[in-house]
Amino acid sequence: MRPVRVVFQIYTRRVLDLAEAVGSVTVLVRKTLYWIFSARLDAQNVFGQMYEVGVKSFPVTSLTALFTGMVLALQTGFSFLRVFNEPLYVGRVVGLSLLKELGPVLTGVVVAGRVGAAIAAEIGTMKVTEQVDALYTLGTNPVRYLVVPRFLACLVMVPLLTIYADVIGVLGGYFVAHFRLNVPSTIYWDEIRAIQLEDAFHGLIKSVAYALIIVITSCFQGLRTSGGAEGVGRATTTAVVISMVSILVSDYFLSAILVSLGIG
């Protein structure tokens, strides 16, 4: 009987912890929206964060997107070559895969790893060194000062990075399609042009959702950090893991919802 009770207690505790975390995240989102609409925005801080989130993510996003587009073209081209003796639909497959799935998901994963980790570590360090408490005593709400600029920066820059990744990926696909598989340029670009605007919109909506997942998860983990350097490490890892897993899991549900709504 005793082991059963222990297991029951452990699971009860976990369910309560999860419920508490969901409640706390909801409160954080509410406070963030409150400060966005009720106070003057610190433009310098917001632009600084946009630079951190967006501009500094360009190199890693470029590499990821370029090689994803290239490998997509290579695999598609050779698969069709084997079946139909011709590399058909390379442009269409590369374009649709990138715009609807790989562009937003890979950008989300890259940003979660680079920016999400940085946000959780920076806010976590501020928490354990009492800098967050200091903000209160100096007349600043930490959500307003720390979360709002990062929230807005992610909300603007992640979709922009996604568009950029789509373009770079399509270009990468073109290089392989044209120079390796000998697909004529006009055919590749005609297939890209044939992609509907809704397909691009499908990916952009997802990228906004991923931006929200990354920034809220990372800020939340940072603000609840405790226990010194070890706690900061734990918060950073947790933020990245939860963000990445949430992006991948929500991708399916978002796709299902968007497709059922006729968006892409």
Place this chain on the structure above:
Amino acid sequence: MIRLEGVHKAFGPNRVLRGLDLEIQEGETLTIIGGSGTGKSVTLKIMVGLLTPDQGRVFVDNEEITGMEEDALALVQRKFGFLFQGGALFDSLTVAENVLFGVRNLKPEELGRSDEIVERCLGLVGLKPEVAALKPAELSGGMKKRVGLARAIAHQPEYILYDEPTTGLDPIMSDVINDLIVNIREKLKITSIAVTHDMKSAYKISNRIAMIYEGRLAAVGTPSEIQRSENPVVHQFITGSSQGPIQMPVRSYT
């Protein structure tokens, strides 16, 4: 005036405060002493509303802050300056930006004379104006405390709270900080509450000393009354003896 009535605070199973009553009079410097983990810093954070008590009431200038809405609490928090244990300086900002941080938010009308404010506050804590351009990473431990103090007084608070102001400093720098605390009280007439283990510091800076033991107030009095106290808990603590009613958990390696 700050008043705590029957304050309880627990962190999980650890009941830190168990009915603390304490009153701080206007203009005085009260030092809270007690062993590690007895809730001294928790008490400071409860006074300024950074932590909420599980039970009990906290009054600042006869206004109850327990259960206050965030906006109203922010107005009360403006009355406080807080010197955190490690300084809690913002790493990405220069010393001048740190000093002006509170002024920017609480007294923006004074930003026109920001250079003057920075120079005056750094001067009050014995730092030269050249320090203003440095980042916190370029400062020593003692300088960080002094900049933290300059930042805490820059917006001219009514109360200033010192969390372990001399911890981690050499004896000479500790005495410099003690002199600064006394100096600031005399020049700015601010009510001060300090938390420390350092009895030399407590005797030097305090009008009154309060000792917390087992989550409650064990004794309160002037430094000379505390020095003469026959309370065994107080006596053991101020003499730093391992023998007495206060039992510290010691791990055996034999």
